[in-house]
Every structure is written in structure tokens, then in C-alpha cells.
Amino acid sequence: MKNAIMWFLLLFISLNVSLPVYAEEGKTAVFVSPEGIQFSSYSKLWNEARLKGLYEMLLRCGHGEEFAELKEVVLNSKSSTGKSGFRVGNYNSKTQIIQLYEVDSLQQVERTLIHEYGHHFTYYWLQKKEGFYPNLLTELSGWSKIRQLEGYPIRWFGSKLPYNHKWDPAEIMAEDYVALFGVGGIALPDQPKDVVNLVRHENEYIPSPQSIPELRSYWEEIAGMKPQKPLGVPTIQQWNTVGVKGENSGSLHVSFTPAADGQQQIKYGVNTMGFGERVSIPVKWTTGLTGSGTELVETQLDVNLFQEHPPSYYYFQIWSLDRENQQLTYTPFYMNWFQYDASSQQLNAVSPPMEVYGWQDELKKEGMEHWPLLNIFINGKPVTTILRHESEDSSVYISWRLFSKEELPTDTKMTDLRFENVWMLTASYNEHNVEYVMDNDYFVVNGIRTSLIKPVKWVGSEPFISINDLAQMFEVSVKLDESGMGLYIESA
Structure with a gap:
């Protein structure tokens, strides 16, 4: 009889007493931040120390009082799908929980977490500022007017266009957060050329968030963040001709305006791509340099790959990193295109060859009537x-x-x-x-x-x-x- 009573008591205790969270089925590790944010892992590869590292990474990103309102970050080894298909992350605005998926194989868990935190940040502050969440945004909202999205096929509230991830205002907002306030959470390179492709916005057809100073100010003001003057977006000022024949062939001298507005040190990465006459994989190469001050920045580009068969179009993308102030900018996709003239062996500045490579047709399928x-x-x-x-x-x-x-x-x-x-x-x-x-x-x-x-x-x-x-x-x-x-x- 005593054994039966003891068994009943043990069963009662097991059903009613809360066990430590790490004992939950499949959960391998837990870290709880001083603010009470719980980081939970369902992966053997993500232990408590690595979870703490994710917390410290988020701390280095720009934030305000919304940080302490985040409830949980969950790391899953399994895959997941959403309305846009396969997904690597998800934010639930009702529960204020971030879910990360495929964490065993995903190479950019930190980058994905910053994006999902961008949802938490923008949902929280848009509600405070304008009284609704991003899924209810229209062209008339304050953020929309600042963001300069007129003429693009944005999936505003009530849009009849089929869902498209990169045209969703909520996703644009989250990517803007990564670009404007997430740089501090990313491992920054020591070599200037490695700045190239450090952080890219998912939608490169719209104006870059860094090129709109009012956008940064919008979020800084409502979140109570310390205001920073944005880096400038460099523009090319001079370029020498590309030689095809002769001893000096295969080099290009380029100068561009600096990203700095003072004496801060900037790491510049220049990504050069060459496109043939037809759609094909572009040939590309990078170079890097460090500069400071407000004088023109000059660099020599090696283009020996194109001596015999120069591309029809060249595209120069300049990346600028201010490590001290944790800011990154890069020239947008639609700037710095050049067409090669074989007779004069010169490059002429042109608008992006959207129709030549079929990009305009792809955008029309997504709902864009005309390039805006x-x-x-x-x-x-x-x-x-x-x-x-x-x-x-x-x-x-x-x-x-x-x-x-x-x-x-x-x-x-x-x-x-x-x-x-x-x-x-x-x-x-x-x-x-x-x-x-x-x-x-x-x-x-x-x-x-x-x-x-x-x-x-x-x-x-x-x-x-x-x-x-x-x-x-x-x-x-x-x-x-x-x-x-x-x-x-x-x-x-």
C-alpha cells in the first residue's frame, strides 16, 4: 500500500511541478538574458555559450526599449515553410517570439536573427508611431512617404498583386533595419576588399536605406536612439579608358567622392563586374583600399581578364565601411553602369541596361509597369x-x-x-x-x-x-x- 501511495505522489509531482526548461523534449540548451529574453536551442550544435553569443550580438545592434520586450529566440534544426515558401526565420508579433530554422546547416544564423529582430524593432515602433503594424501600411503612411517607393509594385495593404517577399513592406522594413542598425552585430572584416557583399538588402531595385537620411532619422527619433549622420554614397567622378591593346592595357584608374564627411577612416571595397552582349554569368573582381578625409578617393583596377574580349557593360559597386560608427553603405544597383565603346576604347556612363538583359521583363511579371x-x-x-x-x-x-x-x-x-x-x-x-x-x-x-x-x-x-x-x-x-x-x- 505504501508503495502505491508513493508511486501516486511521484506521478502527481511529475505532472504538476514545472521542470527546468532545458528538460523539455528535444531542447538542448537555454540562456536567459538579464532582460529576461530566453534563447532556446533544439540543436546539439548550439549550446548555452553560443546562445549567449547571439544575445551579445543583438546587444551590439541599434535598439531602444523594445529590446526588453522580446520574449524568446528559438533555434530549430528542422526546416519550415511560410507564405513565401521555404523560410529560415519567423517573427510572431503577438507572442514577440523569433523562430530560426535549419540552424545546423544555415551559414548565416546571425544575419537571419538580425533580420528577424528588425521585424520586432519595426513592428514595435511603427505601432507606437503610426498606430498600426507593417502589414497595414499604405502609400499614405509617414514611413511610406519617407521610404521613396512610389512606382514600385509594393504589396501595400489591400494590394491585389500576388504575394512577393521582397515587395512586402514588412520585409523591406526588416532589411532596412539590418542595413541601418545591424552592422554592429556582424563580424567586420579587417581587409577593405572583404567589405564587398558584407550586408546586402534583399531588394536592390528600391533606393538603398542608407541613401535616405530622413529614414535613419525617422527610426532614431521614435526609438530614442542617439542620432548619427549617415555615410555618404560615393559617386564616380573620373575614370580612364580601358585599354585593349598595348603595354598599358588591362588597367582602369577610377576616382570617386568619399563616404566620409570628416576625418573618420573608411574601408572601401570596389566590386567590378563585366557583362557580355547576352545574358551570361558576369566576370567580376574586387579591390580594396582605406581612406580618410573629404578628398576624392582614387584606385587602380586590374582588368586584365578583359584584354582580348572586353565586356559590353561594366558595373562598379563601391562599398564603404566606418568601423568606429558601425555604418556601411554601398552604391545601389542602378548606379555606376558604363558601356564599352570598342572604337574609342572608352567607357561611357549609361543608365542600367534593364531591357538588354531581361531584367525589365522580370520586373513586369512582378507587377512593375515602368522603371520609376x-x-x-x-x-x-x-x-x-x-x-x-x-x-x-x-x-x-x-x-x-x-x-x-x-x-x-x-x-x-x-x-x-x-x-x-x-x-x-x-x-x-x-x-x-x-x-x-x-x-x-x-x-x-x-x-x-x-x-x-x-x-x-x-x-x-x-x-x-x-x-x-x-x-x-x-x-x-x-x-x-x-x-x-x-x-x-x-x-x-
Whole structure:
């Protein structure tokens, strides 16, 4: 009888007393952070020490009070699928739990965790700032206006387009977090050339988050983070011709604007790719250098691979890493394309060859009607890429800011510069000084009054001028390329 009673008591205890979490079926290790975040492993490869390493990695990423609100990070050795198919991570906004999958074989567990934490960060703060989660975002939200996604097939709330991971606003937000605030959690290389491909955004067709200073400020402000001035995105200023024959063939001298705005040390990685006339795997090579200050950065590129059969197109991507401030930028996919002219053995700056390699067709299948960006070249040099703006009669407009003599306000909350008592706009280029008084149908250039061909167009708080007016304003020739993606401005 005593044995029966003892057995009953043991059974009762086993059913009602909470056992240590590491004794749960299949769970191999647990680490609980000082904030109470539980890191649970269902993999023999991830012990308590490695779980603690994941916690310390997350601490090095940018965060605010939302960090302590994360409940658990679970590492699974098994695979999983979601609405976009196979997945390596998942964030549940209701339970505030991150799930990581395939952790035994996945090479980038840390990178995946930073992305999933990006969901936690952006879900938490968007709810605080705008009152809803990312899955309810529309084009009219505050974040959407800052993010510059007009013309892209974004799967906004209510979209009838089929689901596509890279066009999901929530996924764009999480990838933005990785690029803006996740660099501190990534093992940073010692060699400059290894900066190339260190962190890539899943969607490289949209403007890079680092190129939108207001985006970084948006998150820093609402999360109470210490503001940092973003690194600049380098633009190529000079390049020597690529030789095909002769003793000096196979080299290319390139100079570009620095990413630094002061004396901080920057590691630059330059990734060069060459594309043939038809769709094929590009040939590529990298080089690296370290620079500081605000002078032009110069490098010599070895292109001996292309001596006999130079590519039709070259693409230069410049990566910039500021280790001290944990910032990384790289020139976006749609900038720094060059076409090789065999007769002159020169490279000419062009807009990306979207149609040549079928990229435009692929984007159309995903819901993009027209490429929404405009590459601007002045006297043969790539200057900037902006969202394409047109009037009702399809006239193309560009920002007054490109030629302005003074810094214009950039507050995205403004609806019109006139509310800031800015009544006159000034611009200067090619020895032509232009003045324009708000709401007039004329401008004054070097003291001579001239009628506008097209009225000034306002895009939010920023004035845009028709490319038809550029010739009489600055005595330049203006031409759109056949694709309509490149605008070439040449001094007369």
C-alpha cells in the first residue's frame, strides 16, 4: 500500500511541478538574458555559450526599449515553410517570439536573427508611431512617404498583386533595419576588399536605406536612439579608358567622392563586374583600399581578364565601411553602369541596361509597369538617381535642388516651402544665375526675364522644374536615352 501511495505522489509531482526548461523534449540548451529574453536551442550544435553569443550580438545592434520586450529566440534544426515558401526565420508579433530554422546547416544564423529582430524593432515602433503594424501600411503612411517607393509594385495593404517577399513592406522594413542598425552585430572584416557583399538588402531595385537620411532619422527619433549622420554614397567622378591593346592595357584608374564627411577612416571595397552582349554569368573582381578625409578617393583596377574580349557593360559597386560608427553603405544597383565603346576604347556612363538583359521583363511579371527611377548624367558623369516625376502631359521634371545655390529645407512634414518663408529660389550652373519668385510664370537668368515653358511642379515640399526649361535656364542640351531611364545634360 505504501508503495502505491508513493508511486501516486511521484506521478502527481511529475505532472504538476514545472521542470527546468532545458528538460523539455528535444531542447538542448537555454540562456536567459538579464532582460529576461530566453534563447532556446533544439540543436546539439548550439549550446548555452553560443546562445549567449547571439544575445551579445543583438546587444551590439541599434535598439531602444523594445529590446526588453522580446520574449524568446528559438533555434530549430528542422526546416519550415511560410507564405513565401521555404523560410529560415519567423517573427510572431503577438507572442514577440523569433523562430530560426535549419540552424545546423544555415551559414548565416546571425544575419537571419538580425533580420528577424528588425521585424520586432519595426513592428514595435511603427505601432507606437503610426498606430498600426507593417502589414497595414499604405502609400499614405509617414514611413511610406519617407521610404521613396512610389512606382514600385509594393504589396501595400489591400494590394491585389500576388504575394512577393521582397515587395512586402514588412520585409523591406526588416532589411532596412539590418542595413541601418545591424552592422554592429556582424563580424567586420579587417581587409577593405572583404567589405564587398558584407550586408546586402534583399531588394536592390528600391533606393538603398542608407541613401535616405530622413529614414535613419525617422527610426532614431521614435526609438530614442542617439542620432548619427549617415555615410555618404560615393559617386564616380573620373575614370580612364580601358585599354585593349598595348603595354598599358588591362588597367582602369577610377576616382570617386568619399563616404566620409570628416576625418573618420573608411574601408572601401570596389566590386567590378563585366557583362557580355547576352545574358551570361558576369566576370567580376574586387579591390580594396582605406581612406580618410573629404578628398576624392582614387584606385587602380586590374582588368586584365578583359584584354582580348572586353565586356559590353561594366558595373562598379563601391562599398564603404566606418568601423568606429558601425555604418556601411554601398552604391545601389542602378548606379555606376558604363558601356564599352570598342572604337574609342572608352567607357561611357549609361543608365542600367534593364531591357538588354531581361531584367525589365522580370520586373513586369512582378507587377512593375515602368522603371520609376531617372539616372541623371551631367557632362558625361553620373550625378544622381531620383524618382521619375512627370506632369499630366508626360513632361519629365527634375529637382531644383540639383542646381540650387543654397540648401533648401528637407523637412518631410512640410507641404510647401512657402510656409517656411522661402519666396525666391536661386540656382547657378554653367555661369548662369537663375532666380525664380514663387508662383510666377517666368524666371530671371543673369538679369534677363524669361517665360517658363512649363510651370514649376511641386512634389511634396520640393520644387521641380521641367527638363524643357533647362536649355534656356543654363544654356545646356538635354536628352533622354531610348529607355527613358537616363537624362543627359551637356553644357553648350
